Amino acid sequence: MQRLSLSAAGLSRRMVLAAATTAFALAGCANYSGIKSDKQIVSPAQVESTQSLPAEGGQWPSLDWATQFGDPQLPKLIAEALDGSPSIAQAQARLAKASSYIESTRSALSPKVDASYSWNRELFSSNGLYPPPYGGTWYSENNALASASWDLDLWGKNRQRLGQAVSQAKAAEADVQQARVTLAASVASTYNQLAQLYALRDIAQREIRNREEISRITNGRVTAGLDTDVEKQTAVGNIATTRSNLSDLDGQITTTRYQLGALLGKGPDRGLQIAEPVLSAGVTGATVTLPDNLPADLVARRPDIVAARWQVEAAMHDVKEAKAEFFPDVNLSAGFGFDAFGWGRFLTSASRQAQFGPAVHLPIFDAGELRSQLKGRYADFDLDVANYNQTLINALTDAATQVSSIRSIDKQMGDAQRALDATTKAYQLATIRYKAGLTEQLQVLSADQNRLAAEQTVTTLKMNRRDMQIGLIKALGGGFDATQTALVVPGDAPVAAATSTQQNAAN
Template sequence: MKKSVITLAALAMLAGCSLAPVYERPAQPVAQAWPAGEAYKGVPAAAADAKPVSQILWREYFADDKLRKVIELALANNRDLRVSVLNIEKAKAQYNIDTAALLPKLSANVNQSASRTPSNMTGTGNAAINRQYNGGLVMSSYELDFFGKVRNQSEAGLQSYLGTEEARRTQQITLVSEVANAYLTLIADQQRLKLAQETLKSQQTSYDLSQKRFASGVVAGTDMYDAQTTLESARNDAAVYTAQVALDQNALTLLVGSAVPEELLPAGDLAEVTQLAAIPAGLPSDLLQSRPDVQEAERSLRAANANIGVARAAFFPSISLTASGGSASSTLSGLFKAGSSAWTFAPAINLPIFDGGVNRANLNIAKAQRDISVAQYEKTVQTAFREVTDALATRGTLDERLSSQQALVDAAQKSYTINEARYRKGADSYLNALVSQRALYAAQQGLITTRLAKSSNAVTLYKVLGGGWQPELPQPRG
């Protein structure tokens, strides 16, 4: 028995070979620095000691207290994020199953076997009953991992498990950015609704004035009808944005996963809720490695690399061991007495000779999957690089766009004020006032859109640069 145990231990120590290729991270198929050009001139240079965005936690990044509380609600209640967390638990359990194959499985059992011999088959002429009792430890079919098959299966399971962790990080970063953008969009549509209502009120006054002048014969009917067109247009916009604000609230509720308390709904200005932390620009392209989706793609590549080792190991012999040790006796009372010890040791070797090309096909599949994973990893890096450069290009021009849009609003306001005053004094027709009023309304709408674009761009940069995240989740409320 001692010799068998020593032999088993020696064979287990010899099991250390791996046929998986040595993993090397593919070279990044993107430039080593962010692009430069006219579109990027407005991007401020990062300070030497600037904290990477991937290390800026979202609670530090979003300064508005209401928005932070809404994000906390979403992290606690969003169903997509909850599925991601459960997928981690599932992958962890699967990894535990894969890892368990590295160790022998032991079980303890006690059993009885009984047989009856009929009287016509015994020498005594009496029927005989024979009983045997066995008890001890059993190790069933433990495969010695000489060629790394089991360990590579475990490695593939580990990388899949870690990949679900990265998927969860991606889901959380995406959720935070989606909630922030939905919150900002709701504010912008509230402002559009307010603008439409103010325009409706102003145009109602102008329309009432033109009606009186038309009734008095001071102006032609065209002035009255021109005033009515702007009035009805403003009325239509007010109805459209009333519905849009409700739709925005519904979208925010879906993201949060529960009703958003009234006190947390926005009721202010875009400038009041987007005092976001400064974002370092000019970061090297290797920052993309901090993005969880890039890391998830690399985990898939590592798993595919390990599966090649599993496929290669199928070409070599496999050795499995079955053993048991304990006691045996013809009576239950004598099962564990001295002299009743018993053991069995049954090693088995399986040498593949002909399988019709199955092992070769499995190896080709594993290699093809590895090549697919390489291409997917490179595409993920390229996509990440493109998303960052797009966001930086937008950021570099937003200040100029916002400045010009504000100047356009100021000029349109002055033009409308002058033309409206001239019309009220009877010095001009309503046509000039109508044209300038429409120009002012369009400019004001454009200003709201540009402010939203600037705020949303800051949120997008948080997401595409792999914004920091907290591993803990608040407890669900209610």
């Protein structure tokens, strides 16, 4: 019996060898000759940005960047949003789904073992295939079989599928980080908008008091015969207009609170519970300094770039898998069990059944299906490379735009503050002269309008600068760092050096 087993094992090896030899001989029947891609991902050094983003010795944003604005409520709101936002939950669900594919694809690399048992009760025909005593009699058939199979994956098709699943999961993980950065910046920006509306509301309230003061002066001048009812009604109309503007700001404040409630993943009533912002004014004037080596390091700091890079990696594996489809699949299978009529002889040696051997599948003529599939994979690869390149360019442009906007506002602030100081002095002098009967109401109103516009401009510039600071923090990755996680693509340094690897995979 042992000699028979050894002989069967030798036969199995010879069959595998014969199958592999045949496969190699026929491998040229279907081929991917002439199908390739010359697309390459762009490195930061290839994107001209050194003048726009110079090395200034600055620091990258930290994960607790919101604390720099001096309002303890803001970091708490961001933490609440990250904990309960549906957008984060959606990104995490996509990550969980992508991660589930890893286990299913990894299973293809291991042997499969199955077991089955069947029992059939059958009446055999007296005039059929089986003669008496089987014919015309009821019999029970028992069949038990344990089987195993193993795809040898000689050309790495299953390994490439696993690599593609891992890359997709990494991209989904980076997407989660991008969602977190985007949400945190959105909460901070909307919170800053709320602070701006409150600042404009304070200005409107002060303006109402100014207009009421002008109205009192006008009433005294009318009594003295220096002004007419025209000036009196003008003063009344100006007060009503300013109060209308105040009501409009109150409506915008409520709407912005609703938006914050939605960003927190709560209902609109949550937004109404938020206290009035007390963002620090000191950080607004802080000088912006960029980190050294910004373009090269940005690829590891921006989650959207990291996600795009993993999509390219996934496309590489797709291409390699499609290429492996042109080569033969070799599967080994074996089975052992028992098959017998009735129970008496079911588990005896005479009822044994066994099967083993390789199975080879080789594409010879498929009317171009495999070549078409490979072309499609290369098209996806080219698309992902183009998306990565565009994401990188957009990221560098985003950072440069935010820096330029901040520095432009810094230049405007000096002139805007001087204009406010001058128009405030002019308004005060015009009010004194109007009260003394030395000038007309129109001059006071004109001076007041100029002062109001200058004050609104200074306030808007300060708030816009803070908004640009938040935008720059987001443009620099919001504290994310792929080098501190498992999201750096193997072989990249940290991510930008993948051109040679990608090119080898694409051709």
